[in-house]
Amino acid sequence: MNAGERAPDPQGARTPAEFLARLQELKDWSGLTYRELSARAEAVGDVLPRSTVANMLTRAGLPREELLAAFVRACGTPPGERETWLVVRKELATGGVRTVPGSMAAAAADRTAEGAAGTTAEPAVSRSGAGPMPDLDADVPAGAAAAPAARWAPGGSAHRGRIPRVLVAVVAVAGLGLAVSSVVALVRDGVERVSGPPVTPAAGPVLIRTLDAGLCLGEKPSDRSGQVYQRECAGADVPRYELMPLTGRDSGHWRLVTHHPEFGVGCTGVPGAAAKAAAPLHDSECGEQGRTESFRLEPFGTPVEGYRIRPGDSAQCITVTGDPRAPWARLETAACADDARGRRGQLFSFDRRD
Template sequence: MSDQAGPESARDPAEFVARMRELKRRSGLSYRQLEERAAARGEVLARSTIADGLRKDTLPRPDVLGAFVRACGAGPDETVAWLEARDRLAAEPVVTRPAPGPEHETGPEHETGPAATPDPGTPRQPWWRATPRRPALLAAVLVLLLGAGAWVLWPGEESNEVPGTAFDIGWYEIRPARTPELCVTDGRERTGRYADAVAVQLPCAEIEVPRVALRPADEDGSTYIEWHHPEEGRGCLTVLRTGSGTGLLEPRDDCAGMDIPGQFFRFEPVPETPDTYRVHTDGSEECLGILDDEEVAGAEVVETPCADEPAQQFVVVATGETDTVPTPGG
């Protein structure tokens, strides 16, 4: 894709969102900065909503799109172009492209049925469908109306951002609530499908490194989970969302917060259970849990849909160590 690919060339919602990601990249702005720029215009554009939406292949609501592109620096004409392209794609019917062959007809009369999932290993076949161009005047009016400001969400979303407990910077132990003799620490994925260090549960008494620190990531209660190793240095636990390690947590030295959404965590207190939390990932509907609800040493910590289950509850306590947690880059 060209760096200058515009929304009008997007052939489907997935390509449209890809162009939104490219617009953000060209803007050079972080999610936090986009939120702040929207707020300066009287609009409310939550960081978690942006981060979650840009991972999807579904069209945003017009108010989301308008706030987003304006925060990225788009002027009125460019904003209108984005809104018109979005409306064009929203008006198109969902079609299936059957594989060519004698048993498949490829005429337009056969382009019905549920949408097929493209093979990620093959390029998407180009196809276009003519749709009436919406008058620019109507889109411009929409831009002005959206400028009034409102909470903006992706389609079908409700705000799922939970209040996070604000921890002081310091050294902590994170223990699965069902197996308090185990701690979340450095280990290896047991099948060998992912070779690098990941988060697992191991006996606390046997752990020497890494040390675990919590650090506030923003003023709204999000937290970095840091590992500090005498040789490897500082690493922020990061949810892997692609490749062979998908769903696992890996320590990474590029602690970039909302620019790497999988590094933001919110600790939601479990009612009537002191020091016990569900750990949400970056404002999504996912939480940390133990793979397959296992209680054995070595079981991996993974991202999984949030549920009211003991396997997703963790005890978080300060170690009482008084030395200062090293500052980033220090």
């Protein structure tokens, strides 16, 4: 949300498809992730599930009135403009098509074309990277999507709110990682940490370890933003990470799939095209627009000292901010460094786990 920039206006929408395009513009204007929208709604007593918002923006039908009201409020629409969204929705629900004054029709057509390019042509995708987001609130057939998340979640099954209908099977590749070494648990300054030589990336469940501190990537259990930090490796289960190699035009890149005990399956990414520094590394729904969710895991040094995590093909590296040895230091993008001082906080290992 840019200061001084007005929220998108739905009054030019003539059809449900145009109205949904305006809703996507409103989300983009807010600058908030699905999880952040849900948290803002809950703070004022509204119910706005993350999966429901994702489905709302990719379906052809109009959203329910109460869902729309919660959504526009969470996006930060000024109070005087919220009623307009409900009025336009009611008119479309009644007649299917609205008449827009002549001076607005041409603008509406232009905005619809832009909305179609940004919303219809590139819908939110499942973790497989193909197809629109499925109905995440629908019942999941036995033995299908629920199994991967439930296999590790405390107490049995996990929340299904973010689990796609069809999960891509990720098979651990035997023998892919040749540099297997023992990992030693150390206690330093009262914090249990994992140390040892870097472990090569391999498809499947992993602990992602920062080599400078021997800490592991994770989130604060009470933090709903999805921000990724380095933390002690013992109990680093929020979320659990799974490496998925990408194919086709993204061959050579990886997706950092997450399994969260509350939010289900998601993807780790950075906002935007990953070309700027200080972009936060955070977990959210897979395929959310405006995020980079593919990474190069680049070996560094001869022999290999560790692996740099580079969003897309950018010159940025995922970096531990502040004190590179401090628990709960944030991870963000920063320029990849080749000198010994700059490398601190940019090298990682991928320890395999069950």
